[in-house]
Amino acid sequence: MILPKEVYKYHVDAMKEVTKERLKAVTSILVSQPKPENDNSPYYHLAERYNVKVDFRPFIEVQAIDSKEFRKQKINILDHSAVIFTSRNAVDHFFNICKDLKVDVPADMKYFCISEQTANYLQKYIVIRKRKIFTGTRTPAELIEVLSKHKDEKFLFPCSNIRKDDIPNYLATNGFDHSEAILYKTVASDLSDLADISYDVIAFFSPSGINSLFVNFPEFKQNSTRIATFGPTTAQAAIDADLLVDIEAPLPEAPSMTGAIEVYIKKLGN
Numbered sequence: 001m002i003l004p005k006e007v008y009k010y011h012v013d014a015m016k017e018v019t020k021e022r023l024k025a026v027t028s029i030l031v032s033q034p035k036p037e038n039d040n041s042p043y044y045h046l047a048e049r050y051n052v053k054v055d056f057r058p059f060i061e062v063q064a065i066d067s068k069e070f071r072k073q074k075i076n077i078l079d080h081s082a083v084i085f086t087s088r089n090a091v092d093h094f095f096n097i098c099k100d101l102k103v104d105v106p107a108d109m110k111y112f113c114i115s116e117q118t119a120n121y122l123q124k125y126i127v128i129r130k131r132k133i134f135t136g137t138r139t140p141a142e143l144i145e146v147l148s149k150h151k152d153e154k155f156l157f158p159c160s161n162i163r164k165d166d167i168p169n170y171l172a173t174n175g176f177d178h179s180e181a182i183l184y185k186t187v188a189s190d191l192s193d194l195a196d197i198s199y200d201v202i203a204f205f206s207p208s209g210i211n212s213l214f215v216n217f218p219e220f221k222q223n224s225t226r227i228a229t230f231g232p233t234t235a236q237a238a239i240d241a242d243l244l245v246d247i248e249a250p251l252p253e254a255p256s257m258t259g260a261i262e263v264y265i266k267k268l269g270n
Contacts, residue, residue: 022224022246026052026265030199031257032059032209042258050265057194059204059212062089062160063185067100075181077103080156082110084147084167086140088121093183094158095125110134110153114143140166151176162186162208188212201247203228203257207237214241226264230257 031043035056047054077098085091098105110132113119119135122128134150136143144167147155155178157168162185171178186208195217202225204210213220228247229235238245249260 022226023268024200024224025268026050026200026226026261028053028199029055029201029203029261030194031056031203032212033203033205034058042256046258046262046265050262052265055199057189057191059189059191059209060186060206061189063187064093064096065183065185067097070097070101070181070183073181075156075179077101077156077181078106080154080179081108082112082150082153082155084112084143084155084157085118085122086114086143086159086163086167088118089160089184090158091118091121091125097183107131110150112136112143112147112150112155114138114140140164143167144170147171147176148174154178156181158183160184160186188215191216199225201226201228201261203230203247203261204234204238205230205257206234210234210237210241210243228257228261228264 029047029052031054033056036043043054043056046052083094085094095105097103105126107130111119111122111134113122113133113135115138116135119128119133122131122133134146136146147167147170151174153176155171155176157171157178157180159168159180159182161182168178168180170176188208189212191212202213204213204227222243226246227238227243228249229238229245230249235245235248247260247264249255249257251260251263254260254263
């Protein structure tokens with residue numbers, strides 16, 4: 001990952017402060033996400049391969065807004081001809097609010113999904129083979145390319161109170177007819193039971209996870225704890241919180257968090 005110059009300078013300066021204590025072998029990892037449902041998760045392979053304890057704990061929770069709060073946004077779902085989904089959470093909360101409001105989504109509604117996985121998830125609520133569904137490959141930029149070919153639609157963008165700017169900024173700056181509907185909130189989980197527990201590595205995947213750490217533990221001191229981050233925005237959030245980022249993902253040779261952690265463990269000679 002190529003970091004901005006000011007971030008890179010921070011890392012150069014910070015690495016001068018690295019001590020032998022920070023370079024000790026990794027024996028425990030806390031992953032700030034839910035425990036994988038699949039027993040074949042690469043985290044389990046990592047734990048077995050290097051005799052490392054790996055625990056999972058979501059640092060953030062998603063809470064639905066109720067129909068009363070939604071109505072305050074003065075958005076009529078049926079005024080729109082297409083819906084943009086960037087996550088499974090968006091899918092769930094869109095159809096749940098429709099149910100609460102007794103809104104029957106028309107069969108000719110079009111769906112624009114950030115990935116095939118998100119598109120396939122729609123079958124939880126609709127018969128997807130009978131609907132018009134358009135997909136990107138994986139990233140907002142790829143979905144934007146798909147959206148650019150459908151400028152005549154009136155789009156609804158269901159999202160959280162915390163979301164990335166890529167898609168809404170593109171819609172606004174390019175004159176798309178669209179509405180942004182906040183259907184759920186991302187809030188810090190209660191982590192009070194972790195107060196007296198320490199880990200060699202804590203892995204973060206979003207700025208919200210970093211925020212949750214300090215909401216729960218305002219006086220958190222990093223000391224010898226290594227911080228792993230996924231993506232430049234998460235790394236920047238950690239740095240803004242005066243944390244030293246030891247493990248950055250994705251790497252050219254390791255596109256996943258587990259891969260980046262493994263590269264780090266190998267360097268330490270676990």
